[in-house]
Amino acid sequence: MKRFARLFTEIDQTTKTSVKTTALSAYFTQAPDADKLWCIALFSGRRPKRAVTTTNLREWAAERAGIPLWLLEESYPIVGDLAETIALVLPPPTQASDHSLSHWINVLRGLHEVPLVDRKPRILDAWDQLDTTERFLFNKLITGGFRIGVSRKLMTHALAQATKQDEAVLAHKLMGGWTPETTSFHALVEADDPAADQSRPYPFYLAYQLDDAPETLGAPEDWQAEWKWDGIRGQLILRDQAHHVWSRGEELMTDRFPEFARAADFLPPGTVLDGEILAWDDAQPMPFSALQPRIGRKTVPKKLLREAPVILLAYDLLEDKGEDMRHQPLATRRARLDAILRDLPGDAPVQASPTVSFDTWVDLAQTRAKARDHRAEGLMLKRRDSAYLSGRKKGDWWKWKLDPLTVDAVMIYAQQGHGRRANLFTDFTFAVWQGNELIPFTKAYSGLTDKEFDEITAWVRKNTQQRFGPVRQVRPEHVFEIAFEGIQPSPRHKSGLALRFPRMSRWRNDKSPQEANTLDDLRALLAAYG
Numbered sequence: 305m306k307r308f309a310r311l312f313t314e315i316d317q318t319t320k321t322s323v324k325t326t327a328l329s330a331y332f333t334q335a336p337d338a339d340k341l342w343c344i345a346l347f348s349g350r351r352p353k354r355a356v357t358t359t360n361l362r363e364w365a366a367e368r369a370g371i372p373l374w375l376l377e378e379s380y381p382i383v384g385d386l387a388e389t390i391a392l393v394l395p396p397p398t399q400a401s402d403h404s405l406s407h408w409i410n411v412l413r414g415l416h417e418v419p420l421v422d423r424k425p426r427i428l429d430a431w432d433q434l435d436t437t438e439r440f441l442f443n444k445l446i447t448g449g450f451r452i453g454v455s456r457k458l459m460t461h462a463l464a465q466a467t468k469q470d471e472a473v474l475a476h477k478l479m480g481g482w483t484p485e486t487t488s489f490h491a492l493v494e495a496d497d498p499a500a501d502q503s504r505p506y507p508f509y510l511a512y513q514l515d516d517a518p519e520t521l522g523a524p525e526d527w528q529a530e531w532k533w534d535g536i537r538g539q540l541i542l543r544d545q546a547h548h549v550w551s552r553g554e555e556l557m558t559d560r561f562p563e564f565a566r567a568a569d570f571l572p573p574g575t576v577l578d579g580e581i582l583a584w585d586d587a588q589p590m591p592f593s594a595l596q597p598r599i600g601r602k603t604v605p606k607k608l609l610r611e612a613p614v615i616l617l618a619y620d621l622l623e624d625k626g627e628d629m630r631h632q633p634l635a636t637r638r639a640r641l642d643a644i645l646r647d648l649p650g651d652a653p654v655q656a657s658p659t660v661s662f663d664t665w666v667d668l669a670q671t672r673a674k675a676r677d678h679r680a681e682g683l684m685l686k687r688r689d690s691a692y693l694s695g696r697k698k699g700d701w702w703k704w705k706l707d708p709l710t711v712d713a714v715m716i717y718a719q720q721g722h723g724r725r726a727n728l729f730t731d732f733t734f735a736v737w738q739g740n741e742l743i744p745f746t747k748a749y750s751g752l753t754d755k756e757f758d759e760i761t762a763w764v765r766k767n768t769q770q771r772f773g774p775v776r777q778v779r780p781e782h783v784f785e786i787a788f789e790g791i792q793p794s795p796r797h798k799s800g801l802a803l804r805f806p807r808m809s810r811w812r813n814d815k816s817p818q819e820a821n822t823l824d825d826l827r828a829l830l831a832a833y834g
Contacts, residue, residue: 307335308343308405309437315452324454328462337489338406344492345484346450347459349554354448355415356423358386361446364424365390368431381774384726387443391436401433406484408442457695467493472507475694480504481556502543505550506576506622506630507694511684511701518665518704521685528634528688529660529668530619531680532703534592534790535582536599540616540654542568542575543626549581560598561614563653570648574626577641578692579618579657589617589679592804593792617657618645619684622692630692637692675706676833681789682706708787709829711821712812714742714780718764721749728757729764729776732808734786736799738823742780745799745826751787751808760811780817785810791830801826 314327332340345351366373376393383389411430415423427446434442444450460478464471474493480503482492514521521527537552547568549558558564561581571577583590583598594612598604621629621641629637638659645656660683662668672683682705690700713734721730731749735742752760760782770777787809794802801823 305403305405305408305434305438305441307331308339309435309441311343312441312452313437315454321458324458325462325465328454328459329465332463332466336404336406338484339404341484341487341489341492342406342409344459344463344478344489347452347454348456348478350483351448351450352409352412352445353416354446355412356427356446358447360420360424361386361390361427361443364427365393365431368428369393369395381720381722382726384722387447388440390443391439394431394439397432397434399433403433409445409484412445463493469493472694475507476504479507479554480550502546503541503548503550503556505539505541505548505554506578506692508537508539508552508578509693509701510552510696511686511703512696512698514685514702514704518668518685521702524662524665524668526688528638528686529662529671530657530684530686531660531675531678532682532684532705533580533582533589533617533657534679534681535580535589535595535617538579538581538616539622540564540567540575540577540579540618541623542571542573545573560601560604562604562609563614564616566653567616570652571644571654572625574623575644576621576623577616577618577654578620578622579616579654581614581616583612584615591679591792592790593802614653616654618654619657620692633689633691634686635688672704672706708789708809709791709833710785710787710809711736711825711829712783712815712819713745713786714817714820715782715784716742716744716777716780717775718760718778719775725757727761729761730757732784733775734784735780736821736823736826737818743799743823745797745801745823746786746788746803746806748784748786748806748808752811756811783812783815783817783820784808785812791826791833793830799823799826801830 308331311327311331315324318324331343335343362376363373366376369376371393376389379393380386380389383392408430411426415426418426430442431439441450460475461471463469464474467474477492536557538557539550541548541550545568547558547564548556549561549564551557581595583594590612595614597608598612598614601608618641620634621637621644623629624640624644629640642656645654648654660668660671662671668683675682682703685702685704687700693700713736715732716735717733718729719731720726721728731747733744733747735744737743763782764776764778767779767781768776769779785808786803786806788803788806790804792802792804793800796802
């Protein structure tokens with residue numbers, strides 16, 4: 305654990321990618337294999353299952369520190385992180401130990417096998433053997449909120465340096481449904497068998513947002529355009545007489561989309577497609593809100609299957625009859641994809657995502673303006689000679705999204721943030737008018753500059769009307785432009801509506817609260833774009 309704590313400290317104290325890479329590479333060279341495996345797991349989102357609630361941790365930490373619970377609760381928003389708050393209030397350890405990272409994770413995993421009453425002494429004993437940084441990391445592992453400022457890409461790059469392997473090959477090895485309980489470091493990283501798991505997806509190729517004019521990309525004929533769909537990016541894999549569906553977030557979602565079982569009737573083994581999973585009404589995509597109820601389910605009831613059937617609109621062919629196609633130019637991959645899908649029946653669960661024809665960038669801009677008519681978010685631009693790479697690479701793939709929808713709304717509640725924003729009010733609730741009443745309809749916490757957050761924080765402290773725990777009701781004076789990607793009905797909200805990806809795009813100091821939008825304005829947007 306001390307070695308892992310040193311790694312965390314080295315990473316946490318720098319913003320330089322090269323320093324983080326060097327620290328990680330050294331760790332992957334020196335640490336025991338079990339610790340290396342768990343380090344890879346943690347940096348790729350595979351955390352131990354939570355065994356203790358945060359309520360229990362608060363109570364046990366306050367008791368161990370000899371302070372009232374209210375004092376710990378008051379300290380939490382100031383520190384901005386519960387794991388760090390607990391690590392700071394606990395008294396110094398009375399024991400010394402040098403157990404490994406994997407040892408302490410096994411301690412946490414063992415908590416699931418004992419009653420709650422026996423979990424407390426084990427947590428207290430662990431706290432009494434760890435220093436402040438080690439406690440912080442241990443607490444992070446307990447709560448399941450383990451996140452460090454290292455991307456999966458950076459971690460893979462460092463691991464490739466340490467093991468002298470090709471980074472792209474290694475990235476593929478780390479994909480799929482493995483856990484430290486189901487594999488070893490040797491089997492996952494060192495063994496020369498990247499196809500051992502027939503369900504394993506390929507690393508997804510991600511696009512950058514195009515902020516400049518498309519003319520900066522060069523000749524239009526060098527580019528392929530297609531719609532940017534508002535669904536779930538996924539890979540459909542057919543290998544070894546079975547099919548698998550993976551999301552971009554590396555979540556195995558096969559059981560949530562039973563429609564794709566029929567794909568094996570139309571497509572040969574050794575086929576891997578990249579595309580967008582969409583709820584489909586026989587002619588066009590349904591709103592994302594129709595797909596959303598299926599995302600969190602392990603089994604899908606027949607009613608939902610009828611109401612929101614899905615298809616995969618495929619836009620890339622990654623594997624054809626077992627051949628890895630990713631190194632081939634996009635034009636070649638697309639031609640083979642179209643040939644495979646051309647004669648599929650209309651009720652097949654897979655279709656080719658149509659490309660968008662254009663001769664000039666002006667033509668394409670006019671087409672992009674009509675994206676919402678096609679239930680799309682904008683366009684994707686892909687260089688025709690591009691290979692299918694891993695991760696986000698700037699140059700060959702771009703997303704050219706529509707400008708967001710916007711409304712002007714009044715801030716009515718404010719709440720402090722976390723981490724470096726713990727002393728600022730950054731989380732706000734916004735309302736629009738219904739007659740003479742302000743109706744709350746969304747929350748947002750991003751989009752302002754640090755200077756603006758400082759300014760609004762000072763104002764909130766002087767203009768609080770009521771307090772509801774950490775939430776402050778403020779005088780309805782300030783108007784903000786709220787940008788969002790979509791709108792849908794929601795019976796859970798008083799307004800009857802919910803926004804997709806809301807954020808503050810402007811502080812409208814030029815507008816009075818009376819000039820904010822109305823609930824009828826939002827309903828009109830729902831009718832037009834919902």
